[in-house]
Amino acid sequence: MESGTLNHKAKITASLLTALVVLFLAGGIYYWKKSWSLAKQNDLNELRADSLLSAKLRLEGDLRTLANQLDMAKDESQSLDNRINQLHGQLDRQTNTIGGLRRENSSRDRTIGSLHQDLSTLSVKGDSMQNQLEASRDKISWLTQSNELLISQNKELQQKVSDLTETLATKAPRAAITGDAFLVEATKPNQKQTAKAKKVHRLMVSLNVPAEMQLKGVQDVYLSLTDSQHNAMMSPLRSTTISLSNVNQVIPVHAIQGVDFSRNPQRISFNIAPDHTIRPGHYRAAVFTKDAYLGSVEFQFRDSFLFF
Known part of the structure; x- marks a missing residue:
C-alpha cells in the first residue's frame, strides 16, 4: 500500500519537474526572442539617429551657405542702390540742363553747338542727350502750334461773345422772363x-x-x-x-x-x-x-x- 503511494508521489514530482523545465525553456526562448527584437530595434533607431544627424548637418551647412548668399545679395543690393542714386543724380543734372536749354531759348543755337561738342567726348551720355534735345525741339514746336491754335480759338471765342452780346441786346431782359x-x-x-x-x-x-x-x-x-x-x-x-x-x-x-x-x-x-x-x-x-x-x-x- 505504501509502495503504491510512493510511486504516485514520484510520478507527480516528475511531472512537476518536467513542467518546470518546459516553462523554463519557453521563458528562455521568449526572453531570447524579445532581446533579439529589442536589439534589432535599437540598431534601427541608431541608424535613424545617424541619418537624422547627417541630414541636420547638411541642413546647417545649407543654412550657412544661404546666409552667405544673403549677405552677398545684401551687399549687391547696397551697391545697386548706390548706383541707382548715382543715376538719379545724373538724371537730375540732365533735367536741370534741359531746363536751362528751355530758359535760354534765345541762345539755343550756341547751346546746341556746345552740346554737340560735349556729345563727341561723352560717348555714354551722347545718345540720351541727343534724344532729349530732339524732344525739346518737338515740344517747342508743339507749344508754338498750340499757342497759335489757342490764339485762333481765343479770337473765335471773342467773336462769339461779341455776337452773343449783340444778340442778347435785342432780346427781352431776364426780369421779363417768367x-x-x-x-x-x-x-x-x-x-x-x-x-x-x-x-x-x-x-x-x-x-x-x-x-x-x-x-x-x-x-x-x-x-x-x-x-x-x-x-x-x-x-x-x-x-x-x-x-x-x-x-x-x-x-x-x-x-x-x-x-x-x-x-x-x-x-x-x-x-x-x-x-x-x-x-x-x-x-x-x-x-x-x-x-x-x-x-x-x-x-x-x-x-x-x-x-x-
Whole structure:
C-alpha cells in the first residue's frame, strides 16, 4: 500500500519537474526572442539617429551657405542702390540742363553747338542727350502750334461773345422772363377733376421754370393764392416780403417748396388742401422766390346748382 503511494508521489514530482523545465525553456526562448527584437530595434533607431544627424548637418551647412548668399545679395543690393542714386543724380543734372536749354531759348543755337561738342567726348551720355534735345525741339514746336491754335480759338471765342452780346441786346431782359405752362387742377375727394367751388377737395398748381431765368442754388419757392380783390383765397401759412427789382411786396404764402435750381429747366408743383369751402369767383396763383417773380395764372370756380 505504501509502495503504491510512493510511486504516485514520484510520478507527480516528475511531472512537476518536467513542467518546470518546459516553462523554463519557453521563458528562455521568449526572453531570447524579445532581446533579439529589442536589439534589432535599437540598431534601427541608431541608424535613424545617424541619418537624422547627417541630414541636420547638411541642413546647417545649407543654412550657412544661404546666409552667405544673403549677405552677398545684401551687399549687391547696397551697391545697386548706390548706383541707382548715382543715376538719379545724373538724371537730375540732365533735367536741370534741359531746363536751362528751355530758359535760354534765345541762345539755343550756341547751346546746341556746345552740346554737340560735349556729345563727341561723352560717348555714354551722347545718345540720351541727343534724344532729349530732339524732344525739346518737338515740344517747342508743339507749344508754338498750340499757342497759335489757342490764339485762333481765343479770337473765335471773342467773336462769339461779341455776337452773343449783340444778340442778347435785342432780346427781352431776364426780369421779363417768367415761368410758363401753368396748370391748375382741382379735384374732388374721389380724385375726379371739378370746376365747382364747393366740390374742391385738393388744388394742384404747377409750372415750368425755364433755364433762361438763370436761377441758382437751392431756394424756397412760394405760392400765393388771391382773389380778384387781392385778398387771400384761403387762410395763408404766413406772409412774407418779396424783394423785387423796384419794389418790396408783402404776399400771403399758401405753400412753400425748396427747389434746387442747378437742374434747369424743371417743373414745380404745389398741392394744397383748402381749410374751408372755396367760394365761386376768379382767382390768381402767383409764384415767387425771395427776390424773383416766377409768374402767375388766373383761374375760376363756378357755383353749383341745387345739389350738383
